[in-house]
Amino acid sequence: xxxxxxxxxxxxxxxxxxxxxxxxxxxxxxxxxxxxxxxxxxxxxxxxxxxxxxxxxxxxxxxxxxxxxxxxxxxxxxxxxxxxxxxxxxxxxxxxxxxxxxxxxxxxxxxxxxxxxxxxxxxxxxxxxxxxxxxxxxxxxxxxxxxxxxxxxxxxxxxxxxxxxxxxxxxxxxxxxxxxxxxxxxxxxxxxxxxxxxxxxxxxxxxxxxxxxxxxxxxxxxxxxxxxxxxxxxxxxxxxxxxxxxxxxxxxxxxxxxxxxxxxxxxxxxxxxxxxxxxxxxxxxxxxxxxxxxxxxxxxxxxxxxxxxxxxxxxxxxxxxxxxxxxxxxxxxxxxxxxxxxxxxxxxxxxxxxxxxxxxxxxxxxxxxxxxxxxxxxxxxxxxxxxxxxxxxxxxxxxxxxxxxxxxxxxxxxxxxxxxxxxxxxxxx
Amino acid sequence: xxxxxxxxxxxxxxxxxxxxxxxxxxxxxxxxxxxxxxxxxxxxxxxxxxxxxxxxxxxxxxxxxxxxxxxxxxxxxxxxxxxxxxxxxxxxxxxxxxxxxxxxxxxxxxxxxxxxxxxxxxxxxxxxxxxxxxxxxxxxxxxxxxxxxxxxxxxxxxxxxxxxxxxxxxxxxxxxxxxxxxxxxxxxxxxxxxxxxxxxxxxxxxxxxxxxxxxxxxxxxxxxxxxxxxxxxxxxxxxxxxxxxxxxxxxxxxxxxxxxxxxxxxxxxxxxxxxxxxxxxxxxxxxxxxxxxxxxxxxxxxxxxxxxxxxxxxxxxxxxxxxxxxxxxxxxxxxxxxxxxxxxxxxxxxxxxxxxxxxxxxx
Ligand SMILES: Cc1cc2nc3c(=O)[nH]c(=O)nc-3n(C[C@H](O)[C@H](O)[C@H](O)COP(=O)(O)OP(=O)(O)OC[C@H]3O[C@@H](n4cnc5c(N)ncnc54)[C@H](O)[C@@H]3O)c2cc1C
Ligand code: SF4
Numbered sequence: 001x002x003x004x005x006x007x008x009x010x011x012x013x014x015x016x017x018x019x020x021x022x023x024x025x026x027x028x029x030x031x032x033x034x035x036x037x038x039x040x041x042x043x044x045x046x047x048x049x050x051x052x053x054x055x056x057x058x059x060x061x062x063x064x065x066x067x068x069x070x071x072x073x074x075x076x077x078x079x080x081x082x083x084x085x086x087x088x089x090x091x092x093x094x095x096x097x098x099x100x101x102x103x104x105x106x107x108x109x110x111x112x113x114x115x116x117x118x119x120x121x122x123x124x125x126x127x128x129x130x131x132x133x134x135x136x137x138x139x140x141x142x143x144x145x146x147x148x149x150x151x152x153x154x155x156x157x158x159x160x161x162x163x164x165x166x167x168x169x170x171x172x173x174x175x176x177x178x179x180x181x182x183x184x185x186x187x188x189x190x191x192x193x194x195x196x197x198x199x200x201x202x203x204x205x206x207x208x209x210x211x212x213x214x215x216x217x218x219x220x221x222x223x224x225x226x227x228x229x230x231x232x233x234x235x236x237x238x239x240x241x242x243x244x245x246x247x248x249x250x251x252x253x254x255x256x257x258x259x260x261x262x263x264x265x266x267x268x269x270x271x272x273x274x275x276x277x278x279x280x281x282x283x284x285x286x287x288x289x290x291x292x293x294x295x296x297x298x299x300x301x302x303x304x305x306x307x308x309x310x311x312x313x314x315x316x317x318x319x320x321x322x323x324x325x326x327x328x329x330x331x332x333x334x335x336x337x338x339x340x341x342x343x344x345x346x347x348x349x350x351x352x353x354x355x356x357x358x359x360x361x362x363x364x365x366x367x368x369x370x371x372x373x374x375x376x377x378x379x380x381x382x383x384x385x386x387x388x389x390x391x392x393x394x395x396x397x398x399x400x401x402x403x404x405x406x407x408x409x410x411x412x413x414x415x416x417x418x419x420x421x422x423x424x425x426x427x428x429x
Numbered sequence: 430x431x432x433x434x435x436x437x438x439x440x441x442x443x444x445x446x447x448x449x450x451x452x453x454x455x456x457x458x459x460x461x462x463x464x465x466x467x468x469x470x471x472x473x474x475x476x477x478x479x480x481x482x483x484x485x486x487x488x489x490x491x492x493x494x495x496x497x498x499x500x501x502x503x504x505x506x507x508x509x510x511x512x513x514x515x516x517x518x519x520x521x522x523x524x525x526x527x528x529x530x531x532x533x534x535x536x537x538x539x540x541x542x543x544x545x546x547x548x549x550x551x552x553x554x555x556x557x558x559x560x561x562x563x564x565x566x567x568x569x570x571x572x573x574x575x576x577x578x579x580x581x582x583x584x585x586x587x588x589x590x591x592x593x594x595x596x597x598x599x600x601x602x603x604x605x606x607x608x609x610x611x612x613x614x615x616x617x618x619x620x621x622x623x624x625x626x627x628x629x630x631x632x633x634x635x636x637x638x639x640x641x642x643x644x645x646x647x648x649x650x651x652x653x654x655x656x657x658x659x660x661x662x663x664x665x666x667x668x669x670x671x672x673x674x675x676x677x678x679x680x681x682x683x684x685x686x687x688x689x690x691x692x693x694x695x696x697x698x699x700x701x702x703x704x705x706x707x708x709x710x711x712x713x714x715x716x717x718x719x720x721x722x723x724x725x726x727x728x729x730x731x732x733x734x735x736x737x738x739x740x741x742x743x744x745x746x747x748x749x750x751x752x753x754x755x756x757x758x759x760x761x762x763x764x765x766x767x768x769x770x771x772x773x774x775x776x777x778x779x780x781x782x783x784x785x786x787x788x789x790x791x792x
Contacts, residue, residue: 010720043721050431050441052726059720059739061615136430164432295719324717326760329507333762377762379714405714405765407756410509 001026003309004087004095006077007103008032009041010295011277013060014302015101015309020068022310028069029095031087033076034128037062042295044132048160054129077104080251082270088250099309102247102260102268102275103302106240106293111148114209120216123234126157138233139164146170146221147235148207150177152325154237158199159328161235168199169229171221173206181323181339185349186358186374190327193356197328202227210234240293242279257281259291264315266305276305282316294323320387322380330356335383336370338362345369348393350420352376352412359400359417363393371396376412377405397421443682444607450682458679465670487527490600494522497603504606510753510766514592518599526596541566544594547574548633549696551664555637556644578696579703585768586709587700588751595696597677597689601729602752605686609754612685612731619731622692622748629668630698636664668693687729691748701747708768710745711755713738718763724755738763 003019005012008030016028032038039057046052065072073095079088080100087095108125116123122138125131135157143166147158150172161168172178176187177194194201205223213219220230242259255261255269259281266274277298282290292301297318304316322335338360341347345364352358357375361368367390371383382403386396397418404411431441443449463469470482479485498519505511525544534540539562547554553570560567581589591598601609636657643650643657677689690697711734718741724734730748734755737744756764 040720040722042719043723046721046723048430052722056722056726059722059735139430140433164430296716300716324719324761331760331762377765380717381715405762407508407510407753408766409513 002096002098003028003101004097004099005030005101005103006087007101007105007277007279008035008038008072009103009105009277009298010038011105011298011302011305012101012103013038014299015103015276015306016070017068018303018306019310020070022306027071029071029073029097031073031075031077031089031095033074034130036072036074037065039129041127044126044129045156045160048132048135049163076246078246078250080247080254080270080273082251082253082273085272098272100273101305101309102273102279103277103298103305104243104246104279105298106278107243107245108236109239109241111207111236111238113207115212116210118216119210119212119218119234122212122218122232123210123236125236126153127240135160135233135235139166142166142231142233144169144229144231145233145235146207146229146231147237148221149235149237149239150174151237151239152178153240154235155194155327157235157237158194159197161233162198166233169221169231170194170199170201171205171207171223172201172203175204177201177203179339181334182372183339183347183349183360185351186360186372189351189356189358189374190330193328193330207234240278242281242291244279257289264317265308265313266301266316267308274305274309276301280305282318290318292318296323320384322384324380330375331377333373333378333380334371335380336362336368336387338370338372341369346393348397348421348424350417352416355412357412361393361396366390366392368393368396377407378403379405394421394425444610446611446683454680454682457681458675461670461675461679465674484531487531490596491523491527493604494596494599495519495603497600497606501603501606505757508753508757511757514753515603517593518602521594522596522599526599539563539566541569543569544596546570546578546590546696548630548637548699549595549597549694551633551636551669555640557640578700582700582703583707586707586745586749586751586766587697587704588709588749588766590700591690591697591750592752597673597694598687598750598752600678601681601686601690605681605729608681609686609729610726611683612687612691612729614725614728614731614733616733619733622731625692626694626698626701626748629672629693630695632664632668633695636660668695685729685731687731687750690750691730697748697750704749705745705747707745708770709749709751710743710767710769711737711749712743712765712767712769713741714761714763714765715741717761719761721760723758723760724764727754727758729754734764 003026005016012030016030019026019028037058038060040059043052043057047054047057075089075091075093077087078090085097087097087100108127124134124138126135145161145166146169147154148171158168158170176184177191178187182190191201205225205227207221208224209222210218211220218231218234220228221234222228244256244260247254247256253270259279260268260275262268262275262280262282264282266276266280268275278293280301284290320336325332341362342364345362347360347362349360350358355375360372362370368387400414400417406412431438439449443453464482464486468482470485474482474485498515501515502512521544526542530540530542552558554574559570578590592602639657639660643653647654672693673689680688718738720735720739722735724738728734729752730750732746732749751766753766756766
């Protein structure tokens, strides 16, 4: 049995390792176009800032792949023939499979801005190793940069550029920072911190037109408010989409939507083909589509898809949402539904005096449904447990200390949180 | 990518085994060779009114720990574990490892270092030496090595000594900060480390046993005395001078800061065995690791922390000195140093890749 994975990201490699764990004899191959070895995309920023060497980004020792008998094939898949069970690479090589996993991840969204077609250099993204190489090539000749897009990748690129002494104008379309995940108050804490770190953050502004200089390199950006920002580098961090372009014409019969359409056992519409990670699109029970595009989900899906390919029949059910991030120095943890909590939910929010730290707990019908935590460390497992047990907000506040995960001697003092909660309770009563 | 500017290039070069790092390693190594094998340093020592080259060395060492410590405190000022720990390191070095011994000498007392214990300091269980001291020193030596060291090790892990008290660890965590990431993280070096560090521990135990035998039965058995003396001077040259000094500190800019602690220190080996059965561990938050590798990169003991974190496995490694830097640099707050009463296994993890870590299981 020959298992082939297209994509050597976390989904593809996790699947390969899981298959090897269960099947000592199968032949396993992983095709990757971006790099010879699996690397951690989440650490791109640390390579950019010289806190790590590119090699340090690889989560497993190189010889592990030989030890696990995982064949690595460097190249870009360009076609898939499900009748002959063959993957064709763009250099003409053909690879036969018995079972195939599509785990090609995502690519950056294309920007719709006027003038981009006249720009030959200086516009970068921050998703792949090749993007990193572009950034590194351009940064030494960059004094001012504009970064567009207020998500997690944008803020990482901004941090890297600031580290290299570049003046950054950071354009965020929304009226506060990252409204899909943060409420106004947390958005303000993060915005203040980003500005404090030397970034010119502009809310409610987006790119309207891009201008190139005589040499073809980007020279300025005009926003929807008519403001002109001179720059030698423009970072476009306006989200990612599944990397399925090659499948549109190269894989006849494969059902595609925003991503590769799969059933809840990761099966795509062609026989013996599965998909997992950033590129897989599920259908929700209510008919809507579901794309999970974070590290944790890619790893989880890679493992579950491997089980499915091995013949297990359990259906994939995404667990309660959680995520973590870091905005310069501020750490962030979230569990459950916060900004998308049902109408009628009640919220407790407290900012710890004198610190860039806050706690938000959202309760609906007497049960906590989500938390947003900034500026100190928490073990999300406790919140998952409380949400699953439908605990009240009062219970969670009383037990917060259990979930603390700060360093020794450095625990966040909870007195102000509990006092604020009690006075909020009194006001409500 | 290196920050532009010649100052940054030089900094990168010296921190990443560039030419300047080799040069600095040569200077440091040369310094230790001169210190151990010549009397040249006695001259500058006398010039500034110090009685011997060793006092001068103690002074320089204390200055390096203090200056490096101030830098470390500033760098990690948001992390109270690091701030408190580094303050203690500076305090212990300047008071227990420098001022008190000098004062004792001045008062015509034995020059005793209360922050050192057997088997790091072999003298303190060498009968011919220790029994020549007044009773309180004898008691401190024996109770310290036999009771205090293992007891605190069981309660708090070896960190209480290796990264709070010990001078070798103190220098590594202060002056050595720029080179902590150079430790080798491969499985192969882990295998080597386990052999070498336990071999030195074995040698130190053997030597101590021989010292007691020759002290007790030497009169009737001059051959034993002779062998023991030979072994003692070999151990002193190889372990205390070459490995702890020349290799241990001289190679900071090439091999990282804890080469001595990791590969050779008998005290670390002993405390490591205690640590394995004690309360200390690094707790891993379940399914929160993004495999970025910062923790492994900045582990001075060469532990591949990421391999545990991404497998959702809270762990205790014998070599871990509990410096806490993995928890500090982790951008997702995945790791936490803690002392737990029972080492309860974590809840079954959602994602656990066992296959790839098969050889880790050999330990
Ligand atoms: C800068 C950055 C920071 C991030 N930080 C976080 C974070 O902190 N936390 C978090 O949860 N998530 C983070 N993410 C998201 C996370 O990295 C992704 O969700 C995750 O990597 C998806 O894994 P995957 O295996 O599905 O795809 P990928 O990691 O994208 O891997 C897919 C691989 O397949 C290759 N490939 C694609 N098509 C082909 C083809 N036709 N032939 C051959 N090879 C192909 C790609 O080049 C790629 O190497 C971050 C993403 C970026 C870009
Ligand atoms: S630093 Fe944290 S997130 Fe990164 S690999 Fe280590 S434990 Fe995982």
